[in-house]
Amino acid sequence: MNPANKAVVNSDTARVKADHAKYLFPCAPPLYGEPLVLVEGHGTTAVDSEGREYLDFFSGILTTSIGHCHPEVVERVREQVGTLGHTSTLYLTENQTRVARRLSEIAPGRLSQSFFTNSGTEAVETAVMLACMYTGRSEVIALRRAYSGRSVLATNLTAQAPWRPLGSSLPGIKHAMSPYRYRFPIEGVDDEAFVDYLARDLEETIHTVTDGKPAAFFAETVQGAAGYIVPPPGYFQRMVEIIHDCGGLFICDEVQAGFGRTGGKWFGIEHWDVEPDIMVMAKGIANGFPVGATITRPEIAEVWTAKTISTYGGNPVCMAAGDATLEVMARENTPDRSRDRGSQLRRGLEELMGAHEWIGEVRGMGLMQALELVEDRAGKEPNPEVTKALLEATREEGLLVGVGGLDGNVIRMGPSMLVSEAEVDDALDRLRRACRRVDSASWSG
Numbered sequence: 001m002n003p004a005n006k007a008v009v010n011s012d013t014a015r016v017k018a019d020h021a022k023y024l025f026p027c028a029p030p031l032y033g034e035p036l037v038l039v040e041g042h043g044t045t046a047v048d049s050e051g052r053e054y055l056d057f058f059s060g061i062l063t064t065s066i067g068h069c070h071p072e073v074v075e076r077v078r079e080q081v082g083t084l085g086h087t088s089t090l091y092l093t094e095n096q097t098r099v100a101r102r103l104s105e106i107a108p109g110r111l112s113q114s115f116f117t118n119s120g121t122e123a124v125e126t127a128v129m130l131a132c133m134y135t136g137r138s139e140v141i142a143l144r145r146a147y148s149g150r151s152v153l154a155t156n157l158t159a160q161a162p163w164r165p166l167g168s169s170l171p172g173i174k175h176a177m178s179p180y181r182y183r184f185p186i187e188g189v190d191d192e193a194f195v196d197y198l199a200r201d202l203e204e205t206i207h208t209v210t211d212g213k214p215a216a217f218f219a220e221t222v223q224g225a226a227g228y229i230v231p232p233p234g235y236f237q238r239m240v241e242i243i244h245d246c247g248g249l250f251i252c253d254e255v256q257a258g259f260g261r262t263g264g265k266w267f268g269i270e271h272w273d274v275e276p277d278i279m280v281m282a283k284g285i286a287n288g289f290p291v292g293a294t295i296t297r298p299e300i301a302e303v304w305t306a307k308t309i310s311t312y313g314g315n316p317v318c319m320a321a322g323d324a325t326l327e328v329m330a331r332e333n334t335p336d337r338s339r340d341r342g343s344q345l346r347r348g349l350e351e352l353m354g355a356h357e358w359i360g361e362v363r364g365m366g367l368m369q370a371l372e373l374v375e376d377r378a379g380k381e382p383n384p385e386v387t388k389a390l391l392e393a394t395r396e397e398g399l400l401v402g403v404g405g406l407d408g409n410v411i412r413m414g415p416s417m418l419v420s421e422a423e424v425d426d427a428l429d430r431l432r433r434a435c436r437r438v439d440s441a442s443w444s445g
């Protein structure tokens, strides 16, 4: 623990909890029965207000991509905030052009021009508006089980009932089937047949519930909040062919899957060898500083001729964080690290599945790994109760993980991509102990 910060440890935990309940909207509930008050973080360690340390395997929802308070990010931010803290999009800054150049160097194919905002939600909004302007169309096909953010448009794109407070309040958004294999009703279907099925569903969606001329097909490469649903090989090639054949664009959401997280590639979509027309990024891009980015080809970017600004978009402090984060990621090779540490984590999770009948599936890519929890493996009935019990048990063991899935029955992991081999082993040990705690408690009644 950093001794300089000792004063904040043992701050009035009860007061923070009471004030949170009193002064903040209740719509964004914290994890755990008793919320956790965090006061400090370094690398893969987070420290709570009682001075207890945790191994952080969720990274503030896959966002502290190179670990809490990475010294190079801290240094660049400190320097920038004391030099020039704000400009707006009315002025140029070197930090912003450096980040845009770095993105164009690692983004797939011809994606080379970026627009910066403050969140994934805004990056999604920018992408959808741009696709509508480019095509002169207004309908969008998204995927069921998607999560796309919290604005009116993004909650309409989102397709998990608990995250859709306004329901289908915007016209023109239709949802095709999620590439979610685990609960696909037909048994024994191979990848090719599954992709055929999904392709026919997309075609039928376009030809039945749109005017046949959608502006875009919008998809996460790995459906994150849904519990790390990984589409089968060949999936995006087919979907993109279909949307291009009817004159629409492919918008790829890399908010969770980007920057090496899926292992071996900078962006998840590269595993399918497909070039998106527009791609959105956020979360891990600036190691926790609020940055959203939408990247596209110049001929698409140039159709946005209406005036627009973003007061904070491309803010010099956030861009300093982004520039430092991307530099560290390139030097440390986060794609290869995620591949190696991800396969270590995956092996451990698969072993764990062998020991617990209520782990229905292990899935994910790279350092994006999840456990779908069920009543029993044969029936596959979602088990949110055991998920809650495991979440609390991991906390007891000093391990932070996340929850996802439409039924709240998926445990999600996404540690810093600089996590060490020893830390992955440590996390697996803690998880094993947590699973044993769950088994010995009477969660099943």
Ligand SMILES: Cc1ncc(COP(=O)(O)O)c(C=O)c1O
Residues within 6 Å of the ligand: 061, 118, 119, 120, 121, 122, 124, 147, 148, 149, 150, 220, 224, 225, 253, 254, 255, 256, 282, 283
């Ligand atoms: C895939 C995806 N897209 C978009 C968003 C929205 O990002 P933000 O919360 O930064 O607005 C999220 C957030 O979790 C996400 O997971």
